[in-house]
Amino acid sequence: MKDKREIIREEMAMRGKILEILKEGAKTVPEVATALGRPTEEVMFWMMAMRKYGLIEETEEMTEDGYYKYRLKEGRK
């Protein structure tokens, strides 16, 4: 299994790509993972950090299979 620290470190290199993907509209973690071609657990780390640091935010509604969608958040660059 990939070390957590290694996954987390990659966030900075992934941010740009994830922001690009979310430009098309709000997406769940698995949807972003598919678009990025990376495992969901890695994307989860990256997107949750991006949320924590104000780059993205969740939409109100949960999907039928129990996921939230995340969209770009205005303000931070």
Place this chain on the structure above:
Amino acid sequence: MKKYDVLIVGAGIAGMETALNLGDMGYKVLLVEREPSIGGKMILLSKVFPTLDCASCISTPKMAATANHPNIHLMTSSEVKEVSRKNGNFRARVFRRAVFVDPAKCTGCQECEFACTVAVPDEFNFGLVARRAAFIPFPQAVPKKAVIERAGTSPCSFACPTYIKAHGYISLARSGKFEEAFHLIMEDAPLVGSLGRACYAPCEGECTRGLLEGPLPIRRIKRFIAEYYYSRHPEPEYGPPEKRNGKRVAVVGSGPAGLSAAYFLARNGYEVTVFEAQAEPGGMLRYALPSYRLPRDVVSRDVKNITALGVEIKTNHRVESLKKLREEGYHAVFLAVGTWKARKMGIEGENLRGVVDSIDFLKRVSEGESFDLAGKTVLVVGGGNVAIDAARVARRLGASRVVVQYRRSEKEMPAFRWEVEEAEEEGVEFQYLKNPVRFIGEDGQLREVESIRMRLGEPDESGRRRPIPVEGSEERMRVDFVVLAIGLKPSTSPFQDEIELNKNGTVKVNPTTLQTSLPYVFAGGDAVLGPSTMVEAMGQGKRAAFFIDRFLRGEDLQEAEFEYKLPPAKKEEVLSRQLTHTRLNPVKKKLLPPEERIKDFREVELPMTQEEVLYSSARCLDCGICSECHQCILACPADAIDFSQKAQEFEVEAEAVVVSQGFKLFPAERKPRYGFGRFFNVINAMQMDRLLAPTRPYNTILRPSDGKVPENIAYVLCTGSRDRTVNNPICSQICCMYSIKQAQLLMGALPLADITVYYMDIRAFGKGYEEFFQQASDMGVQFIKGRVAKIEEKEDGNLLLHYEDIENGGVKKVAEHDLVVLSVGLLPNPEITRIFKDEKLELDEFYWVKQVEEDVSPARTSLEGVFVAGTAAGPKDIPDSILTAGAASAEVAAYIESKRRGR
């Protein structure tokens, strides 16, 4: 030395409560906390059982009261190193880590965190999410001040002779911040493009990743950054500084040393004039390094970074006297004339037409002279980088055969292996252990060379084996042209009567300040070092600028500290931060094909693509944690970031000591059967408390593997408690209740979710606890009596729990859940005993601090005057911790009073 009544170690709820009690009684308390915030684990909890009151609503006021209490002196990010006794009192050494933020200025605005380019696991969220190298531990932190985590200077940055923050620009490149990366490099060296092309990159030699698959291509990343920036900014974005100080400095020589000094001095408000003997600035960069390695337009653009500051470069102006410069009104001089004199071999025929020295040859080629070498045979003598450059240049000028003769073997050759390889690809021949003994000519024109074979003898002063001629092995070879590249000497002879020189012609300087024997003259670069490298020369220019500034401001040079660096991060420690490292192969250097290369002087090395740069910089291990990218400095509106901050040590006196260092969480990896650390959806209860807390790491309770809202959550009680296999046979007392608390909270937060608790027996002693358990049961939480034997992961991230169903006859069963919470036990924190010098703080048989009179005097320890509070003495919940803090405060007060009254 500061005197206190009481020293308290650890500022969790027990330590804070003890401090508040004692402070209210009028005692002066020093409260020392290792973390950057007080509050311990309680502040990180969601709610407390059985009342379900909000944990932070209880903690936060206590934290604030502690921090603001007039009788409590709080030291965070600090540790007590040693406690000893002196004259009936305690003496303690307290160590405060450097946090690189001035707490008096920091307003807690978090701008540094948002700007920071390094992501690491957030220990305050137990690794569920990232934090930054610059961080405020959590939203309710007290003090709410940022700190920066640094584990030393990253090896790459440490290795740079001009302390370019290599790690910093890599972390910026990784974030796609290429312009910011350029500006960061400019903080330490103005010739970014030249370094990106032709620096020998000592940073790469030190890169920790070199111990894995190979170092990062740090230089090529820099090249990308320079090209990215220069293509968008053909001219510098700045002009001369507004503030000038009216002082003038002359710089002699416009090589990397001179240009770097000029740049730093000019930025500091000096009026700088550079005197250059050649027709154009750049020194060796322009005249010696072949343009296929360093295109001249790159040098020209680099030079603009200096002239934009208003630096005047007077070319075709050879300086012959330093004193004259002084008479012309320069307050100080920086001498950086380099090594432009070639060594001679001292053999017959050296003056024939067709025999040239390397520097003369390379310079004339750089100036556009087209030596007609088409179809000719060229011999290059020497084995250094200059010899290889000369040989490759000769190939490009059309020579059909180029031979390099070197008097030692390949192993001793100072040129880099890759340079030799590239030359060989271009058809350069190498003859090792061979040296010319005479050049033979006709009518003053070179025709032949006579060379002798060498063998290697004993090592000489340089440590390399001495070459010895093999008598009678002379051979002749027809040659049309010879380049002698056997070494360069400093161009310092005009100044020998004005300043002291060393025997080899280099300038004698104070190695720290670079001041020469003439106080207003400083010197650096190759003129001081002998032939070295452009980045070393730049480092000397930067250093000289620093000390020239001190000198001209009349400050003591010996006192000044130039470029404070933390010691380098330890590579073994860096690698041991991770259990595994994914193999990430380095991006290979891409070169033009050899047959293309030799056609002309076009650049040999191809640039990396942006994608390759992102991939390469993402390989960085963040050795020093903080990369010194300096984005926090730029972002901080309060100017609070201070990289010069140093750790401090204090000695204090106290009459009594309270240990309240709390507990450690059982590391669930020690139960490998449960898959913690391997399966993303197996988490521990502390992580679940974070998910349930209002300051949670996610937007709600989600499973870590894919962000799904869990529907079927299992609790595995007694993980690491009551378990002899992990050496912790005792009950942790709180796990049943916190699990029930979480189950209730989950039922509230996720009304559709099923919660199952696998338990051995539920220990619900204490007021209201049994009712609390019943309440959970009534809410629909399922309780199954049975030990979980093992957990397996399914492809979709769900988990299969194998358990023994005790109430149904002990049959083995398997249940599927989408999230598993391990109710981990509490472990002692016995390291505290180490701080007591010359005496032993006793522990009980399970390594908790021993309460020697538990029933009558629960805070007493084995050491007189040392008391214990909270979970330091054993597992307990918050109400009990607060109770023991009350006991400790009372016992401490009684102890101090009776001691003062002489007992």
